[in-house]
Amino acid sequence: MRWHPALYGHHAGLRGRPFMDLVGRIGHDAPRSVVDLGCGPGDLTEMLAIRWPDAAVRGIDASRDMIDAAGHRPPMPNLSFEAGDLRHYEPGGDDVVVTNAALQWVPGHQDLLAAWAEGLSAGGWLAMQVPGNFSAPSHTLLRLHAANERWKDRLHGVLRHDDAVGEPPEYLHILLSAGLEADVWETTYQQVLQGEDAVLDWMRGAGLRPILDALSAEEGGEFEAGYGELLRAAYPRSGHGTVFGFRRLFAVGYRAA
Known part of the structure; x- marks a missing residue:
């Protein structure tokens, strides 16, 4: 899937808040x-x-x-970036493993998380965060629109939101079963987005990417027009902006030394 770093970064402050809440629970000094x-x-x-x-x-x-964009950041002596598939990561060599808003793109990621937890070294920390808003109007309307007569043949199988993530008890069980001390929670951020078609603009950065990858530019514009109409009805704009509930799921595990 093709990512657009500038589009993704348009709401960087709001997208980054769950990351800060996640790593704030990591206790490694x-x-x-x-x-x-x-x-x-x-x-x-x-x-x-x-x-x-x-x-x-x-x-x-x-x-x-994304890696090219990361490579243009001001250099830091202790920071490096590399291209690679997280499914091939092997735990054991890192004291802190973080994955933020990534595992929802990996089918069956629960097995992957379990393997990482099992392989975590003594004194190590594992922290993950995934979206939990796949039943929100933003996503249910996306699936509904993709399944209508105009798009169902072109977009069949493109979205897999129904099974993209588990629920907090499942992640808790994974970490505890691996012998970790675990802290699992969820948060729904009530975000106020600004501008016309604010939720559509938000979705362009991530949730809409598989759809837009599968369509031509002209088709993508047509799809967005219909989807945007549905979003405007579901998320009415007020004088303050557009309120967008942003549910996130968090799990942090620690292996005692």
């Missing part, structure tokens, strides 16, 4: 090695390098566009 799996354009990975200046921090992402 002086890790030697930190990895960010699915690092995107690297702005949040940079926060890890600032927090742990004596650690070797690296970001890994399957998108060459």
Whole structure:
């Protein structure tokens, strides 16, 4: 899937807040090695390098566009980026493993998370965050629109939101079963977005990417026009902006030394 770092970064402050809440629960004082799996354009990975200046921090992402964007960041002596598929990551060599808003793109990621948890070294921390808003109007309307007569043949199988993530008890069970101390929670951020078609603009950065990848530019514009109409009815704009509920799921595990 083709990513557009500038589009994704348009709401960087709001998208980054769950990351900060996630890593705030990591209790390691002086890790030697930190990895960010699915690092995107690297702005949040940079926060890890600032927090742990004596650690070797690296970001890994399957998108060459994202890695190229990360490579244009001001250099830091303890920070590096590389292209790679997080499904091939092998745990055990890093003191802190972070994956933020990435695992929802990986079918069957629960098995992957379990393997990472099992392989976590003594004293290590594993922290993940995924969206939990696939039943929100933004996503249910996306699936509904993609399934209508105009689009159902072109977009069959493109979206897999129904099974993209688990629920908090499932992630808790995975971490506890691997022998980790676990902290699992969820948060719904009530975000106020600004501008015309604010929710559509938000969705262009991530949730709409598979759709727009599958369609031509002209078709994508047509799809967005119909989807945007549905979103405007579901998320009415007020004098304050457009309120957009943003549910996120968090899980942090620690293996006692």
